Amino acid sequence: MIDFHSHLDLYQDSLKLLPMVSKRNIFTLVVTTSPRAWQVTSQRFSGYTNIKVALGLHPEIANKKANELKMLLADVAKVQFIGEIGLDGTPKNQEFFPLQKDIFLNVLAECEKQGGRIMSIHSRCAVNAVLDLLEEYPRSGTAILHWFSGTTNELQRAITMGCWFSVGPAMILGAKGRELIKLMPREKVLLETDGPFVTNGKLPIMPWETQGAISSLADIWSLNIDVVKAQLRNNLESLIS
Ligand SMILES: [Zn+2]
Structure with a gap:
C-alpha cells in the first residue's frame, strides 16, 4: 500500500525487489542513512515514479558521517524528500548529541532556505529537542515524525x-503505540515499515507488509478497512501534491 519510511537500500538484493515494491505499493519513500548512500541509491533506484529516495543522515551515525554534511547541504536543492534525519537521545548516543543537533539544525536551515521540504524525522528519546529545532526553523517544511515513541504531552506539542x-x-x-495513535489527527497519519530493521519472524518486513497496521488502524479508528485505506491514500495525496 504505502510505506513512508523504508530502508530499502539496506535489503539484500534490493534492486531485485524494486519491481515488486513498485507494483505492490502506491508509494514508497526510501530513506537513506548518509548523503553518500543517497547519491548511490537515488541513481540505482531511478526509473520508478512511485519510489522516491530521501536524502538523509541518520542521527545514530552522526559521528561517522558528519564529514558528509556539506555534501548533504549541497544536495537539498535537488530533492523533494529529506530523511532520515533527526535526533536520538538514547544513552548510547548521548556522547554525540551536540553533533547530532548541529547536523539537524544545519539541514533544517538549508531546507528553509530552499523553500521547505518533506522530512522523515527520527525523534527517539529526543522529541522535545526535535520540536525545539523545528520551531526555530518554521519554514523548513513538513515534518513527519516516524515511529513516534514520546509521551502524550510531547505528542500534543507535535x-x-x-x-x-x-x-x-x-x-x-x-x-503505548496504540494509545498514541488514538490521539493523532487521522488526516496526518501515514504508514511505514522501517524495514529491514523491523522483521516479520526472522525475515525483514517487506515494504508492502502493512496489512496488520491497516487492520489495527481500522480497530483504533472504528472504521472499515476500505475507509482506512482511502483515508491513508488521501493523506498521502494531500502531503505530496
Ligand atoms: Zn529508520
Missing part, C-alpha cells in the same frame, strides 16, 4: 505544531 506521523506494524503491536 500535533499543535502541525507535525505528521508515520506508524507501522511494530509501533502498533504495543499498547
Whole structure:
C-alpha cells in the first residue's frame, strides 16, 4: 500500500525487489542513512515514479558521517524528500548529541532556505529537542515524525505544531503505540515499515507488509478497512501534491 519510511537500500538484493515494491505499493519513500548512500541509491533506484529516495543522515551515525554534511547541504536543492534525519537521545548516543543537533539544525536551515521540504524525522528519546529545532526553523517544511515513541504531552506539542506521523506494524503491536495513535489527527497519519530493521519472524518486513497496521488502524479508528485505506491514500495525496 504505502510505506513512508523504508530502508530499502539496506535489503539484500534490493534492486531485485524494486519491481515488486513498485507494483505492490502506491508509494514508497526510501530513506537513506548518509548523503553518500543517497547519491548511490537515488541513481540505482531511478526509473520508478512511485519510489522516491530521501536524502538523509541518520542521527545514530552522526559521528561517522558528519564529514558528509556539506555534501548533504549541497544536495537539498535537488530533492523533494529529506530523511532520515533527526535526533536520538538514547544513552548510547548521548556522547554525540551536540553533533547530532548541529547536523539537524544545519539541514533544517538549508531546507528553509530552499523553500521547505518533506522530512522523515527520527525523534527517539529526543522529541522535545526535535520540536525545539523545528520551531526555530518554521519554514523548513513538513515534518513527519516516524515511529513516534514520546509521551502524550510531547505528542500534543507535535500535533499543535502541525507535525505528521508515520506508524507501522511494530509501533502498533504495543499498547503505548496504540494509545498514541488514538490521539493523532487521522488526516496526518501515514504508514511505514522501517524495514529491514523491523522483521516479520526472522525475515525483514517487506515494504508492502502493512496489512496488520491497516487492520489495527481500522480497530483504533472504528472504521472499515476500505475507509482506512482511502483515508491513508488521501493523506498521502494531500502531503505530496
Ligand atoms: Zn529508520
